[in-house]
Amino acid sequence: MPKEFDACRKGGGKIRTIALKGGKYMHICILNGKTYKGEVKVGKGKVGEGSQVAAAMQGMMKKNMKG
Secondary structure (H helix, E strand, C coil), rough: CCCHHHHHHHCCCEEEECCHHEEEEEEEEEEEEEEEEEEECCCCCCCCCCCCHHHHHHHHHHHHCCC
């Protein structure tokens, strides 16, 4: 990871994940109103299917709405 990102994480910054095209994602760290980019990574899911977590959450929401 970049030095600035690691320093932000150690300083107590909040880590967020940004989805990118092609099944890739990137972590960012937010501290004192500034953002620090991490490395771009490739997800384990299949490209084009979207987030597996989001799909699971949608399935649970549909199940809960039915009763």
